[in-house]
Amino acid sequence: MFVAFLLISNIAGTKVTALDAGPIHLVFDGGAVLFPLTYVLGDVLSEVYGFARAKRVVLMGFAASIIASLTFWIVQVAPVGPGYEHQAAYEAVLGFVPRIVAASVIGYLVGQLVNAFVLVRIRQRWGADHLWARLIGSTLVGEGVDTALFCTIAFLGVIPGSEFVNYVVTGYAYKVGVEVVLLPLTYRVIAWVRTREGLGAGEVLAA
Template sequence: MPEDPTHTTSPRIFDVVAVLFVAFLLISNIVATKITALDMGPVHLVFDGGAILFPLTYVLGDVLAEVYGFARARRVVVLGFAVSLLASLTFWLVQVAPVGPGYTNQAAYEAVLGFVPRIVAASVLGYLAGQLVNALVLVRIRRRWGPKHLWARLVGSTLVGEALDTLIFCTVAFIGVIPAGEFLNYVLTGYVYKVGVEVLLLPVTYRVIAGVRRVERLRHDEVLAA
């Protein structure tokens, strides 16, 4: 697939956006090991710790796809996938390494950072599928209907990407672990929350995209078109 033309030959802050994207992903994967719940009167919500920061990876994913094109966005998504696997391998190696004298937190380490194959698989598969689809949908909408209506691209890509990501992660990681009655709540809560956060952050995403375009010195008509 050809590169989206809406970026300069030598990006100025592409590396910054990419590093933040991967950092948010790694942090989210670690804190996702905790399942929490909130009781707000008649409403009972179940979600994991990754819900706090993970939606921001979709904001940055939108910036990558909208400003730098699908090819560069895909490169960062695949890089995040590789780093996630490296992190999981490192956690596992540390877990199985002999316990040193005076270290009494092995059980706590295994509980939080221990290698759990299905969690790792759920995380990387959901992330890879969701982020690639998110970027692809955003770019396809732009190519079909032009650069106007940025909100439609951002919301549309998020609805599809987050649905795929949430369904894959929740099913692979926690089906059979979370009681059946709570599982659907967990999936729906996670999906609605993540999409809701990105919708609420649309004004921020607009400003970030416009700011990145200015830094990258894109053509004036492209900035206005966003």
């Protein structure tokens, strides 16, 4: 699910959209719909399996994103077959994926590793209590790094001026907000996975 959510978000992220909520004007990309869930799953992985195993999954997502980007590029430059009339549309959408993937891979790789590292460090420093502090604290740092890198690499120069600032702030606030709203669900999933792995409350599966 972690890797699938990442790949889907990379494609959805090629579209920038805007929403007027009363006096508030919000700018965000399509990847915001699903991408925050990768941080929820990353928290589950880090909390139950530890940093080493969480890092393996992050690297799997990294590799899958590179493979997807190369595949889209090969298909784009391949000769157009008879009856196919959508080459320009393909290039307009999936042709932008390599830049999205570059931004996503760098932001995601650094952000997810920072997220996992911070969560584990908080746990080591203050113990297994206050799970909510670990989940939210790691997200604040990880999503901050991820959002700054992704938005800059993907859309700097594409989204103009103040709209770009709006885009960065909206994306960060939304991603952190999703994590906070889903906190009760994250608690349940962590408890369920621990039970499936035969772990007690607060235990981490040895690498």
